[in-house]
Amino acid sequence: MFFKALQIEDRLSLNRFSKKTGISAKRLKYYNDGNKMPTGKDLNLILKNTDLSKIELMLLTETFNHELKSLIAKNAQQIEKLLSSKKERKESKNDIKTLFETELGKLYQCDCLDLLKTMESDSVDIVFADPPFNLNKLYPSRIDDDLKTEQYLSWCENWAYECTRVLKPGGSFFTWNLPKWNTYLSEFLNSILTFRHWISVDIKYSLPVRGRLYPSHYSLLYYCKGEKPNTFHPDRLPMGICPHCYGDLKDYGGYKNKMNPDGINISDVWLDIPPVRHAKYKKRNGSNELSVKLLDRIIEMSSNKGDVVFDPFGGSGTTYVVSELKERKWIGVEVGPINGIIDRFNNIHEDRANLKKIRNDINALIPKKYYKKRVEKGLWTPETFQIKAS
Template sequence: MKATKGFFSALGVTDDDSVLQSLVSQTGIPVERLRYYNSTNTAPSGHDLDRICIVANLSPAELFLHMGILDERVLYALRLHAEKVFQIICEDLGDPWPVEGLPKLVFSTDLGRLYQGDCLQLMPHMESDSIDVIFAQPPADLEKLFPDLADSERQANYVMWCETWLQECIRLLKPGGSLFLANEPGLNVLVARYLNHRLVLRHWIAIETERGAAQSGHLQSSHHAVLYYCKGDRPRTFHPERLPREMCPMCKKERYGVSSRGESRRRRKGDIPVIRLSDLWIDITPPTDARQKKAIIGKAPSLKLLDRILELSTDEGDTVFDPFSGTGTSLIVAEVKKRRWVGIVLEAVNEVKERFGNMTMEAALIESFRTERQLLLNWFTLASIADRRR
């Protein structure tokens, strides 16, 4: 099943210069703007919408239906006639992304299993309500994913593909289980509507990253988005960390603290100078060690990010699933923290095996995150006790 843009098809035109010039002359809308509406699937508005509807003899609601743009008013009308609508469309609701074959088990430990293949080959064979936490960072290069499609069709097909494997992820999650979806902010927005009707959004977590190349007419991108959802009204496991707070550069004192009741506030005498974990993570720094650099090829998650996510959302013995295991970072962290795990990769099997072969170094690096944090918290607690005695 392939998703296509509906703007030009609704108007009965093609992306041909001679055909579009006729539409331009009838509507007075520049050809560049018409192509923009089609390529981005953006709803026209104002005078443009009025002119297009007159020329095409369509109502705005019918035009938007052709484009797949559904507001709450249209959705309400569809719900009123759900039985009739289903009878009309049921034959077109086949498997949107059929994948044949079975994945191959290529590596295992006492805690986990690694498969090679497509995640859509594996997930239908996994038991429902069996996973505590899913971490997914799908590929974001739409041109590589859909090389045979036009630019105008790639985004719609990407969303359809994401909805296919996300449907399986939701089925696999236990009640109270958590889903962490890491992606570019613009791509996460596209799938959020699908997830919002099936899971409960807990947080949009912003991960500060190295600033990307500045694009003309855009703000400079400097964060990665992680959507944190849970299955049900609250997560079964939730252990937010307390983090050391930054020092004031002028007075060399801590700016913020936590009261005896756990409230974050500007520091007062006797407070512990730490702060509860927020949804802005600025301490997940890019790696400097050569091995770490190799371990996060492209935009793969860092060990520290996965360490925090699993500390937040799992207990020892819980099961973690990563449908896009990449170089195995999530699997390494799960193994070190004694969580059961299931992963699947397309190509990087040898690299994952090599990392498991160097588990001592990986474990030491992960443990250093905990040790560094605990030393700071111990020091801050002692300093707070000393304050109370003054």
């Protein structure tokens, strides 16, 4: 975008512009590759040596701050006339077929945007989206996972808009991505949805990273359609307990008697979602997949039995399986092979056992597996303070 605005077409024209302005070619390339708007002296030098104004450069590089947005709003009628001659988007394909179905859900194999165009507005209760991260990974679907920044963000805005359209008023929208991409996407989502939380989910990798801080969390954006969500009943978590001595991992001081026997409030920092590595739980080879625990927490928090869950990026099918087990209706779509998802449903007893194990340890301040040992060792329990009070 930046080089196109300045009519820089090759290395020769880049060097000429660099010499003309006194801005190094390396820094000019940084603005172009990172899709950044120059500021300060660099901006002044560029404007001085071109016929562009600051507003023109912002428009050409798609840098929309509040000042520019206000100008666009004030001139909306004229802009609409300029754009109205553009062709409308193509109609959706009408040959999309259900390739797998249960009593609660349907799975399609196609581009999610094609399916979304066939879906009714205001028809689903939750959207959970885990799109490709644009890290140049090779997916079974052979999709292009190495797009330019503006292409990737434009694509994300397209599916996010369509997902918002099919979301019911009061419905919940979640998207899982790298913090880098969600910083961009949040600006768009803030214009059509109501922000609820930026949830940081800890990732326990130990990879060496040079030149920057070690990235240790995924970003889970949580929005709702309208002023507030229709449903919000998050689980409560157990307090930290040592698995060896069964004592407290945190000093609760004089507040132990005030703690809720059902557990501790969930915060917006989730430290207890493990990556899916063990062969017992991993459902597809060579690719990352989401934890059953993550989807259980999201679906439990923002839906009720019978509600409709939509995930536009099927992957290994975690969203669909957890929805099925929790008696939610679901709509699924995957552009790549879906045999792995179907196999997972054929062996759904494995995920059922895993989910049961996960839910055994929540909504109780002291998990059942530790309760008896704490009593034997004379350690406090919520009942300790009830006895004292009586």
